[in-house]
Amino acid sequence: MIKSGDEIRQAYLDFFESKGHLILDSAPLIPKDDPTLLWINAGMAPFKPYFNGSLEPPKTRISTSQKCIRTNDIENVGKTARHHTYFEMLGNFSFGDYFKEEAISWAWEFVTEVLELEEDRLWITIYEEDEEAFAIWHDKVGLDEERIVRMGKKENFWQIGTGPCGPCSEIHYDRGPEAGESEEDVLGGEGDRYLEIWNLVFTQYNYTEAGEYQELPNKNIDTGMGLERVASILQATETNFETDLIKPLIDQVVEMSGIDYQKDEQSLTSYRVIADHIRSASVAISDGALPSNEGRGYVIRRLIRRAARYGRKLGFKEPFLYQLVEKTAEIVAAVAPDLKKQLAHVKNVIKSEEKSFLQTLEQGLNILEDILNNLKAENKEVISGQDAFRLYDTYGFPLDLTEDIAAEEGIKVDQKGFEKEMEAQRKRAREARAETSFNNGEIEKIYAEYQDQIEARNFTGYHSLQAKAQIVGLVKAEKAQKSLKAGDKAEIILTKTPFYAESGGQLGDKGVIKNDQFEAEVKDTVKKAEVFVHQVEVKKGKIEVGEEVTAVVYHNRREATARHHSATHLLHKALKEVLGEHVNQSGSLVAPDRLRFDFTHFSALSSQELEELERKVNKAIRENYPVETEIKAIDEAKDMGATALFGEKYGQEVRVVKMGDFSLELCGGTHVRATGDIGAFKIINESGIAAGVRRIEAVTGEYALDYFNSKLELLNQLAAELKTDPNNLLQRVKQVKKEQKELEKELETMKEKLAGSKKDDLIDQLEEVAGINLLTAELEDLDNSALRNLTDQLKDKIDSGIIVLASKGENKVIFVASVSEDLIAKGFKAGNIIAQVAKIAGGGGGGRPDMAQAGGSKPENTSAALAEVKNIIKENK
Template identity: 55%
Template sequence: MVLTGDEVRQKFLDFFESKGHLVLPSAPLVPKDDPTLLWINAGMAPFKDYFDGRATPPRTRIATSQKCIRTNDIENVGRTARHHTFFEMLGNFSFGDYFKEEAIKWAYEFLVGEMDLDPQRFWISIYKDDDQAFDIWANQIGIPAERIVRWDKDENFWEIGTGPCGPCSEIHYDMGVEFGCSDDCQFGCECDRYKEVWNLVFTQYNLTEAGEYKPLPDKNIDTGLGLERLTSILQGVESNFETDFFMPIIEAIEEHSQHEYQSSEEAKMAYRVIADHIRSITLAIGDGVLPANEGRGYVIRRILRRAVRYAGVLELESPFLHKLVSVVVRIMGEVYTEIKQKEEQIKKVVEQEELRFQETLEQGMNILEELIQGLEETDEQTISGSEVFTLYDTYGFPKELTAEIAEEKGYQIDEAGFEEAMAKQQARARAAREEHQQGHVEAELFKQLREEITEPEFVGYRNTEAEAEVLKIVMEQEEVTSLAAGDEAWVILDRTPFYAESGGQVGDQGVLLGSDLTATVVDTQYKAELIAHQVVVEAGKLELGAQITAQVRAPQRQHIKRNHTATHLLHNALRNVLGEHVEQSGSLVEAERLRFDFTHFESLSSEELEAIEKEVNYQIRENLELQVLETTLEEAEELGAVALFDNSYGNQVRVVKAGDYSVELCGGTHVDATGEISLFKIINEGGIAAGVRRIEAVTGKYALKRINHQEELLKEAASKLKAEPEQIVAKVDKVQEQVKELEKQITALKDKLASTQAGELLTNQEEINGINLVMEQVEGLDAEALRSMGDSIKSKLDSGVIVLASDLDNKVLLVAMVTDDLVEKGFNAGQIVGQVAEVVGGGGGGRPDMAQAGGSQPEKLDVAFEEVRKIIKAS
């Protein structure tokens, strides 16, 4: 019996569930908290944090069928049998659990044992140095050595920038001579004979910023099996497009076109492009992406407009694509219920976008044809970048679409010229926006002032007070000559002890004092390279040319100095404890705390944090002398000075040394000796981006204040536990034991109550189309108790469907169960509970016989129960 695509997907998930994997639903196409990705483009993408250790997976073995979008080779979509913009990636993943042997053996077992593929047709590629993989394939699996090919890094080593990476092994399937480009076609040919089916990635290294491949402490497995490709093999069809994932779409198009699918290669490509693209569009809009002129929205607009153009090739009336949305929903809506829920909205969005594009398409096509005709008359081969940009900017033609049409006619476009025109337009747009921003006028004014005065002298490294003259006053983007009490403005002095914010260190605060004058300095910033003091006049009058005394708030400056020097010590301690790959990628130094961002690929253990904190405090107790050197950049590098992550340096640089422990280029203020820091305490550590961690810490009195606060909490906890502070751990252990015992008693009581209620619920069962349905909302049961009640009902129910819901802490818990006889008839608890959970604002899933879910809208349970009835009626 030929398997359907849906059956292939389910068999894969069931197989790996039997191998101890947690089956999770597909993540949305839009990445969550991952700015490095435009789309989820691989099965492993939602699990990046698990692979690099930033997060803990719910289980060390996971399997999914993941929705993916890739457009890097969109021009091949329709031309080949296997390229798609949207596809499903079947994957099994191990996070520090099993490794190569299990991954290879299970892949073989699934393809041969479950899918009944002929192992004599297998060709295996491995990384050239991966002898272990060769041994498993050849000696344990039994693949002949001549069908195991070693390829180099470009083909069989998986990495995307820095981070987890490793060799991979690909399973290819020989489709037969009839699929090849010639009778003597060899493995490795780009034709469709040898179809890559499954890629097994052995993630065993971490690629550092320095280009080193360091072994990961926990080795991982990441595999990707193309659902469409495998289905095409199993269904014995010419290409992925002849599978049941695409043929209903193609048949729907045929009903409206005078050109049959197989009538010509041009028609076939048009059918395939439309069928592929409408799937991408439907699934992407279902996940919340709307057509736009940038980002993901631009990708969808580009795909949609490409499909519209190919609809024109088939002479389909416009708008047309929106009519295919229902076909996609019919094929995929039971698995990806979000498109079923949003079907009408998706149709509307697609139709509106088609109409909008159609309005400009005809004009743009006429212009493009004229351009191509002009090339023919002048023997030119390239459409200029400015003309390509005009088509894009005025007529909505994506650059890629113009390039594709030109290529079909034997011409090309000026890519560099287009990018230059695009950059100019973006610059114009930015300039136009800035014209309406207050900062623009102010910035221009300070640039002008910089030309009029000598650069102010900074004397703040050794002084917190200086006599100065008021050179300039700027209030509300205008230069003024005086300020009265209550006025706020920027003031420039001829010399100043105030440090302007830079290098992560905040600007100083303080006062300006004069005859009858008191003005508070609330901030100090660089304005067009001038040190500018943000001043509020408290009393008196501040005038141009006045002689004043500038006083930095000394206690605050001292706290800032402590924290800045502490960041240098922290930086060096991080490199000593974690490795030389650590580099600063950001910082904030203020009076009350410090923040330090650094490159590292995993969260820090409590032992590592303790070691770092201990090392910094040791250097503080050593009371290292701080030395400041003014030298050349070359000499600084010879001293081993570490440069800050975002600074550019001239030839003369400032080097700050803390004894022989730390040497850094830095323009900030520092203590004279590390002992002034007094105490260093880490208060938080976490990830802020891929490969970037952040530590927050306090020093001096703020560290002591935190320790005292923690001690007070400890005393309060001890008091509540009626114990001495040193007895808290033992007391807590005892309380936890008591809690566990009480929980056991509660569980036993709940089980007893569930069993009693189960009998009552059976008397209230209803019948729909001959199917027994037990459905009830019970109060106050947690997930475990709800499952227990379901099991009790199921044991007493000969045949039927069970759906139980509990409203616990204003959240919904759902459990669905299906008896074995109904599972064989196609009823699926996972699909039922997933569909119902969406009604109550949640999600979930599970096995065909038992599944659970959650939601946030208990007030919609009545509607959810009606949905259950509809599902059974429709089955």
């Protein structure tokens, strides 16, 4: 009997393969070429171009098990039986092929015959006006009328704005009265009794701006079945969290913490949140996401921080989440195999982020302490909603923790104000998050219409930089045109083209499109709906659709770009050899004048590692390996050991680029004929761009030569400035540094002598405050050492007292405080005094009871800060 999550997934895919569906791997969680989505959030999301008609699918029937992320209900995760941020959606799709009868019949066949769910526990909901669906369920499938429940538009009609839409039919499983008997435990309710397991969407209408539902000529099927939900039924678990898709993670955390899973409601929620969020974060990071302060990076950061917060409730004070990544990789291996390949990288990212957050949490505690102190000073008893939300949003400080700590001080939190701020953030998120929409494909459709008019192998630029072609499309301001004239900035589509369109990090070609009466400069070449689009500025003449032209790519620019692209392949291989196989490309830019290569690695590269990389790449260049390309079946290419670049979508056939025995990658870009054509390779910068991601910038060919020459010129200029020969420059710099150090030492000695000469004058400023000797003074341009020495000298002159000196410099001030032993015994401590003083000058500090120092960023407040010492003495006397 089918039971495990892996078995359910495989059974589903096998079933629909038997129905003529093409089985595709799950797409990465990060949408490709779709700015409207933050994450892939449904099984249909990767297929939007097929649904809206801008691209032709590889087959009209497709089935997948798609990994998804949704965070709109993140606050409910762990508190309900079935809310998740990460989940798998099983789906079968028809693009103008089969429709309702097949979709409904196959769904029923799968749940009753393959999964063997009891028919008397299954209920069907349909859109109340969908008589066709009712007839199929009743007459074809044979269900009793009372088991087919009609529902309104809100429950059973899929529509987002204008565009394609249609009715739905859902399959629900009755878990029995023991699962719940509240008002919510009804079909379509939020209770736990009736579990929706499969939604069948019948996309048959186009909703117009005029409010009309027009029948689509090509109707589509989009279905979604939650794997975790079905697993909970077949494994007879109370919630999704006890299934084999999640429970092994909970078991591992239980073993680590020693606290029972169901000890109490807090523990239960904590375990579930941790297990859910580590799945999301791990798979998302393996798909290329990284923690940051915006976009999907912020989502990852929030997930890790929420999980870490709940870990504290279970007693974890040190990073622990990274230890769950291996178990996660085992659980999701069938749908997210890349996680296992990137274990070290994902663990490092999560550990680093969690460690950083725990430090941030300490910052939050300090800020909360300041808030409480200020409230007490002002005799207030409520932390504002704005302050509570700032702690939550900026420092990941949970509201309940803020409330607990505040309660110890007799202070409450404005919960309504907090919720108001939270709702404002949710609103901003909703407005920023574009849900799956077909309308964004309207512009793409303009270009998709040209697909049938261009040649099958329309890119000729691998072998020639010039081609004669016919104009099939002219587009200006996103509208098709019949002609263009001089001065127009527009787009041209040709039957074939030698121009490479921007892809895989390589910039698009530039050049000219011309004939005897017309000339346009190609400013860039891009792909839209898989059509090569030449973005041009018309220089002279007039052109019309259908005319013959000659397309010419700028030769020098293309050759320079090819040198940098081929160098990225050599660099990628060299990085793996020098740093390890965990290195993977996570982004690139290939331009005529430089290359930029982003890769997964968790620490800065040493000078020795950078030298080794350059040595390996330049050796491969000198070997002059031939650069060979072949078209291979994707599986054959992978069997050859070809490296597939992360995030790229590959068809059934791929282009393999081989550089001798050194490099073998899948790539559609343009390259040199042999590695020797690259000439030379020089790294000009290495930096970190995100947690776990480094960036190398380099130049090749003539640009490498220009780089060397510019450095040599700089060397000559420095030598001339220091009046020496370039060969003696290092020795001369050492000599200058030595002379500078001696001069600085002389200057400090003079400053100390000058300060010491002032001590008698300063003693005269001694005053008595509340029976205590106090000396405060404001000086100029003394460093910490000189100020401390002067304080010590003054202390020797005063048997009992408090000394606070300040020295102002440019944009800063430093303070030193000293307290005699007898006054320390009376409760005066230098560290406490200096902290209060420095705060007024925009800084902070501390130290021992007898001696302390601090700094401030507001020297203009120095006088006010020193004046505060008198208040401190009076308050503590």
